Amino acid sequence: MRDVSIIGIGQTKVGEHWDKSLKELATDAILAAIKDAQTDRVDSLYIGNMLSGELTGQEHLGALVSDFAGLRGVEAVKIEAACGSGAAALRIGYMAVAGELADFVLVAGVEKMTDKPGEQVTAALAMAADGDYEAQSGMSFVAINALLMQRYMYEYGVKHQDFAPFAVNAHRNAVNNPYAMFPFPVTAEDFKKSKMIADPVNLLDSSPVCDGAAAVVLCPAEAARRFSEHPVRIRASAIATDTLALHDRRDLLGLQGAALSAVKAYHQAGLGPQDMDLFEVHDAFTIMSVLSLEACGFAERGCGTRLGLEGEIAIGGRIPITTMGGLKARGHPVGATGMYQIVEVVEQLRGQAGKNQVPDARVGMAQNIGGSGATVITTILESMD
Amino acid sequence: MRDVSIIGIGQTKVGEHWDKSLKELATDAILAAIKDAQTDRVDSLYIGNMLSGELTGQEHLGALVSDFAGLRGVEAVKIEAACGSGAAALRIGYMAVAGELADFVLVAGVEKMTDKPGEQVTAALAMAADGDYEAQSGMSFVAINALLMQRYMYEYGVKHQDFAPFAVNAHRNAVNNPYAMFPFPVTAEDFKKSKMIADPVNLLDSSPVCDGAAAVVLCPAEAARRFSEHPVRIRASAIATDTLALHDRRDLLGLQGAALSAVKAYHQAGLGPQDMDLFEVHDAFTIMSVLSLEACGFAERGCGTRLGLEGEIAIGGRIPITTMGGLKARGHPVGATGMYQIVEVVEQLRGQAGKNQVPDARVGMAQNIGGSGATVITTILESMD
Numbered sequence: 001m002r003d004v005s006i007i008g009i010g011q012t013k014v015g016e017h018w019d020k021s022l023k024e025l026a027t028d029a030i031l032a033a034i035k036d037a038q039t040d041r042v043d044s045l046y047i048g049n050m051l052s053g054e055l056t057g058q059e060h061l062g063a064l065v066s067d068f069a070g071l072r073g074v075e076a077v078k079i080e081a082a083c084g085s086g087a088a089a090l091r092i093g094y095m096a097v098a099g100e101l102a103d104f105v106l107v108a109g110v111e112k113m114t115d116k117p118g119e120q121v122t123a124a125l126a127m128a129a130d131g132d133y134e135a136q137s138g139m140s141f142v143a144i145n146a147l148l149m150q151r152y153m154y155e156y157g158v159k160h161q162d163f164a165p166f167a168v169n170a171h172r173n174a175v176n177n178p179y180a181m182f183p184f185p186v187t188a189e190d191f192k193k194s195k196m197i198a199d200p201v202n203l204l205d206s207s208p209v210c211d212g213a214a215a216v217v218l219c220p221a222e223a224a225r226r227f228s229e230h231p232v233r234i235r236a237s238a239i240a241t242d243t244l245a246l247h248d249r250r251d252l253l254g255l256q257g258a259a260l261s262a263v264k265a266y267h268q269a270g271l272g273p274q275d276m277d278l279f280e281v282h283d284a285f286t287i288m289s290v291l292s293l294e295a296c297g298f299a300e301r302g303c304g305t306r307l308g309l310e311g312e313i314a315i316g317g318r319i320p321i322t323t324m325g326g327l328k329a330r331g332h333p334v335g336a337t338g339m340y341q342i343v344e345v346v347e348q349l350r351g352q353a354g355k356n357q358v359p360d361a362r363v364g365m366a367q368n369i370g371g372s373g374a375t376v377i378t379t380i381l382e383s384m385d
Numbered sequence: 386m387r388d389v390s391i392i393g394i395g396q397t398k399v400g401e402h403w404d405k406s407l408k409e410l411a412t413d414a415i416l417a418a419i420k421d422a423q424t425d426r427v428d429s430l431y432i433g434n435m436l437s438g439e440l441t442g443q444e445h446l447g448a449l450v451s452d453f454a455g456l457r458g459v460e461a462v463k464i465e466a467a468c469g470s471g472a473a474a475l476r477i478g479y480m481a482v483a484g485e486l487a488d489f490v491l492v493a494g495v496e497k498m499t500d501k502p503g504e505q506v507t508a509a510l511a512m513a514a515d516g517d518y519e520a521q522s523g524m525s526f527v528a529i530n531a532l533l534m535q536r537y538m539y540e541y542g543v544k545h546q547d548f549a550p551f552a553v554n555a556h557r558n559a560v561n562n563p564y565a566m567f568p569f570p571v572t573a574e575d576f577k578k579s580k581m582i583a584d585p586v587n588l589l590d591s592s593p594v595c596d597g598a599a600a601v602v603l604c605p606a607e608a609a610r611r612f613s614e615h616p617v618r619i620r621a622s623a624i625a626t627d628t629l630a631l632h633d634r635r636d637l638l639g640l641q642g643a644a645l646s647a648v649k650a651y652h653q654a655g656l657g658p659q660d661m662d663l664f665e666v667h668d669a670f671t672i673m674s675v676l677s678l679e680a681c682g683f684a685e686r687g688c689g690t691r692l693g694l695e696g697e698i699a700i701g702g703r704i705p706i707t708t709m710g711g712l713k714a715r716g717h718p719v720g721a722t723g724m725y726q727i728v729e730v731v732e733q734l735r736g737q738a739g740k741n742q743v744p745d746a747r748v749g750m751a752q753n754i755g756g757s758g759a760t761v762i763t764t765i766l767e768s769m770d
Contacts, residue, residue, distance in 0.1 A: 001485050021517070044624075053438050057520065059512040060467040063626040063642075063759035067633070073645055075624040076760070077473045078465040082445040088462045092477060099484010100386050127444040132406070135442065239429075239460040241448040248452070257448075260458055374448035375461070 003221035004097040005384065007228040008037025009343045014181040014212035014331030016114040022049075022056050026110040027069040029213035029339075033106065037217035039227050043102040044075035048089030048109035049335035050082055054124040055116050065108070075102070081239075082128030083284065084370030085109065086338025087377035090216070094237040097218050108215035109339030121209050125334070128371040130245035141284070142206060144372045146198035147246060149287040152253055153200065156302035160200045163286040164191035165308030166321075167204040167328055170283060173315065174325025176355040179340075181210050181331035205286045207332035214339035216346070224384060230350040235271065235363070236380040238264035244374045257376040258295035258367060265365070265378035273297040276380075277361040278348055279319055280341035282369040283326045292367055293321070296378070320358050323348060338368030342379060349383040388606035389482045390769065392613040393422025394728045399566040399597035399716030401499040407434075407441050411495040412454040414598035414724075418491065422602035424612050428487035429460035433474030433494035434720035435467055439509040440501050450493070460487070466624075467513030468669065469755030470494065471723025472762035475601070479622040482603050493600035494724030506594050510719070513756040515630035526669070527591060529757045531583035532631060534672040537638055538585065541687035545585045548671040549576035550693030551706075552589040552713055555668060558700065559710025561740040564725075566595050566716035590671045592717035599724035601731070609769060615735040620656065620748070621765040623649035629759045642761040643680035643752065650750070650763035658682040661765075662746040663733055664704050665726040667754040668711045677752055678706070681763070705743050708733060723753030727764060734768040 010032025012025055020028070026047065034040055045066045053059045062076030081088035086109030093107035113121050122142075126135040129144060152158060168188055174180035186204060194204040217227075224231035242257030243249055250256065266272050273296055283289040290304035298319050299307050312318040324330055324344040327337055345364035347353045353361075361383070368377045395417025397410055405413070411432065419425055430451045438444045447461030466473035471494030478492035498506050507527075511520040514529060537543060553573055559565035571589060579589040602612075609616035627642030628634055635641065651657050658681055668674040675689035683704050684692050697703040709715055709729040712722055730749035732738045738746075746768070753762045 050444060051438070053436070053509075053512050056516070057512055058516040059435060059465060060514075060629060060756055060759060062466055063755065064515065064629050066626050067628045067759075072628065073626055073642070075476075076466075076626050077477070077624065080444060080463040080465055081447055081461075088447075091460075092462070092480075095477075095480050095484055095486050099480055099486055101480050101484055124438075127438050127442055129445075130449065131441070131443040239462065240458055241451050241461050243452045243457065244445060244449050257458070370448065371445055374445060374452075 001098045002100060004094050004218050004234045005221040005224035005231040006216045006346055007219050007224050007231050008033040008217035009346050010036060011179050011214040011340060011343050012212050013179045014210050014333060017211040022052055022058060022110060022112040023065050023068045025112060025211060025213040026065045026108050029215040030069045030106060030108050033215040033217050037227050039104065041104045042071050042074055042106050043104050044096060045071060045106045046089040046093045047078045048085035048338060049078055049111060050080055050085045051111060051113065051124050056112055081375040082370030083334040084338060084368045084375040084377050085335035087368035087379055088239060090338065090342055090379060091237045091239055091377055093218050094234055097220060103219060105218045106215060107218065108213060109336035110213035111333035111335040112211045113209045113333060114211050133245045142198040142201055144246060145285040145287055146201045149200050152287060155253060158305050161192060162305040162309060163205060164188040166283060166286040166289050167191050169313050170322040170326040170328035173323050173356050174329030177324040177330055180325040180329055181208060182329045201285055207284045207327035210331040210333050212331060212333035212336045214336050214343045216342055231384045232346045232349050233382045233384050235382045236265035236268035238268060239377050240264060242374050244371055246372060253291060255291040255295040255373045257373045258292050261376035261378040262296040265380050269380045271363065271380060275363050276319060276365045278323055278358045278364045279321050280345055280366040281321045282367055283322055283328050284332055288369065296367065315356055315358055323353065323356050323358060338377060341366035341368060345381050349381055386483045387485060389479050389603055389619045390606040390609035390616040391601045391731050392604050392609050392616050393418040393602035394731050395421060396564050396599040396725060396728050397597050398564045399595050399718060402596040407437055407443060407495060407497045408450050408453045410497060410596060410598040411450045411493050414600040415454045415491060415493050418600040418602050422612050424489065426489045427456050427459055427491050428489050429481060430456060430491045431474040431478045432463045433470035433723060434463055434496060435465055435470045436496060436498065436509050441497055466760040467755030468719040469723060469753045469760040469762050470720035472753035472764055473624060475723065475727055475764060476622045476624050476762055478603050479619055482605060488604060490603045491600060492603065493598060494721035495598035496718035496720040497596045498594045498718060499596050518630045527583040527586055529631060530670040530672055531586045534585050537672060540638060543690050546577060547690040547694060548590060549573040551668060551671040551674050552576050554698050555707040555711040555713035558708050558741050559714030562709040562715055565710040565714055566593060567714045586670060592669050592712035595716040595718050597716060597718035597721045599721050599728045601727055616769045617731045617734050618767045618769050620767045621650035621653035623653060624762050625649060627759050629756055631757060638676060640676040640680040640758045642758045643677050646761035646763040647681040650765050654765045656748065656765060660748055661704060661750045663708055663743045663749045664706050665730055665751040666706045667752055668707055668713050669717055673754065681752065700741055700743055708738065708741050708743060723762060726751035726753060730766050734766055
């Protein structure tokens with residue numbers, strides 16, 4: 001095995017791209033990453049995507065996108081792990097380079113969700129849940145997260161308003177991200193008055209349905225400086241799984257898939273939560289941020305909301321999260337999200353995060369979650385500067 | 386990189402499994418493979434599947450199936466490359482072990498197609514074609530293959546009846562395969578009288594819609610003898626791509642994705658077509674067998690049908706194909722097909738193919754094709770006896 005680096009990044013603005021097809025979005029991100037990497041050599045392409053079949057009637061994205069992006073002939077497949085598809089594709093690309101099966105690998109995440117009516121998108125997303133026990137009973141992902149949040153509030157005596165800082169922080173950071181879907185601030189008062197969706201989850205607890213694509217170019221670390229002034233090393237890339245259905249979990253609020261994934265990543269990197277300068281958390285819902293922070297060792301069980309209330313999640317705080325807006329305010333095009341997180345950590349480690357720059361950021365972590373915690377991919381990145 | 390071996394195989398009967406869910410089918414194959422491998426150690430699971438979202442309303446198969454199969458927690462994702470999903474998943478599993486990222490890897494292919502009406506399945510399968518130019522125009526995969534067959538017959542002056550030996554051979558071999566969907570013989574006369582589907586493709590040119598799952602256990606070759614009396618080494622595993630749409634191909638009948646995939650595999654293995662004792666070909670339609678045989682160097686361009694007419698594709702012939710019935714008569718549960726091919730080559734190389742045993746088989750090849758040739762995975766296996 002050899003070390004792997006990221007030498008190019010690309011992303012599209014997140015939003016409602018009614019004028020662009022799925023393959024056009026993916027190609028925009030891919031060509032930007034190739035340009036950034038200053039090389040057009042690509043051995044293979046791994047595409048993270050969840051819903052292209054259900055929402056655009058197109059599977060077989062590997063070959064389709066590689067042809068459209070000018071890479072006809074290369075090895076290419078689609079990787080699916082629900083909302084964790086993006087970082088899962090990165091894990092496969094990482095394996096290819098680390099294991100010396102390829103030298104230059106493109107990894108892209110893409111999703112196009114806004115061409116269809118909302119109820120169809122909600123039903124499509126429910127395919128990430130257990131069909132026999134959850135989706136068949138009419139449970140959407142908002143409902144699943146509402147159950148987790150209800151239980152969390154009951155178990156730890158936490159108020160709903162205690163989750164407000166996660167939405168406020170994400171929106172504050174999105175203001176300076178030109179790729180964000182919602183680049184405007186919200187206040188704790190806005191959160192309080194926000195429309196209820198599934199008690200206690202309100203609109204500002206929730207990430208939006210949207211379109212987007214993000215991509216990176218990987219190569220062996222030893223060659224990285226030839227292609228990038230600020231290469232970033234992948235110190236760890238780890239996947240762990242848990243049950244799809246909540247009722248099958250041994251520890252409902254423990255998010256064991258996230259904990260196992262983080263422990264594997266910490267072990268690979270020889271690092272721990274105390275070494276992270278920032279953490280791109282999977283804030284599909286505010287409760288998911290809190291559970292993820294706790295599972296990864298950034299807070300004790302039941303204490304995750306305090307990180308928000310005490311300002312520790314802001315840039316300049318102990319563990320800055322959602323530094324470019326997160327799923328909440330940058331947006332959550334599901335199969336692309338994991339790759340947006342990676343691109344954003346790279347921006348931070350390169351010192352290219354502009355007004356949102358985490359001072360002296362050298363090591364960053366991203367955690368991408370499929371379903372309500374059934375597939376969890378943890379990636380740890382380090383600046384090679 | 387290190388050598389990789391197959392130490393366990395498992396498969397379900399192919400057919401209409403109305404009493405089994407997708408995860409049950411996959412688990413049956415997985416547990417059979419684990420039992421065959423005489424180990425229950427599994428580091429990760431890669432699942433090849435194309436249509437679980439569209440036809441069963443369930444994505445996120447990696448975590449779902451690993452939990453149901455008793456492997457909760459392991460790294461697990463779904464790999465999609467249309468009808469090439471099965472062997473594409475094998476390629477990813479091969480990468481993990483070859484690159485030393487995992488030691489024991491399970492690869493499964495699964496598809497459940499018969500719970501839905503035929504027209505819905507036909508539309509779902511068309512998601513493997515180019516949505517903008519083929520599927521949107523109402524072209525099904527039978528129609529796409531009919532265009533290829535028409536052109537082939539025109540270009541090379543071949544009669545439709547010349548394709549009959551491919552169907553006859555597949556059905557003859559399926560008779561002795563307890564897992565085959567259609568274990569009965571057909572004659573050239575049956576072929577002649579067979580119902581037309583899309584001129585010139587008739588019923589006996591075509592593989593059936595069906596359900597099934599197949600799986601293998603991989604481990605480093607150096608450890609393989611501890612778990613299997615007849616381990617099989619993966620000499621090559623290669624993916625290449627081409628355009629989805631026929632009209633974009635540089636050479637319509639050249640099947641360039643298949644040629645490139647085969648050349649990559651031959652190069653990896655240091656072997657050529659003359660070294661193959663059998664070839665599990667992707668006979669979704671008889672024309673696809675002929676194009677694949679030519680692209681892989683088993684016949685000159687325009688001469689593929691002669692291999693059938695001269696008996697060379699039969700067991701005992703120069704290059705036995707579809708030795709357990711192929712897609713035509715064993716069946717073609719699309720995302721599982723590539724794994725059935727691998728399982729069948731392993732049976733041959735172990736000397737466990739019963740009445741269909743290819744004498745002294747030591748090296749076998751399988752080619753799994755997504756779409757009409759847009760993703761092609763070539764695998765070369767060798768007995769370690």
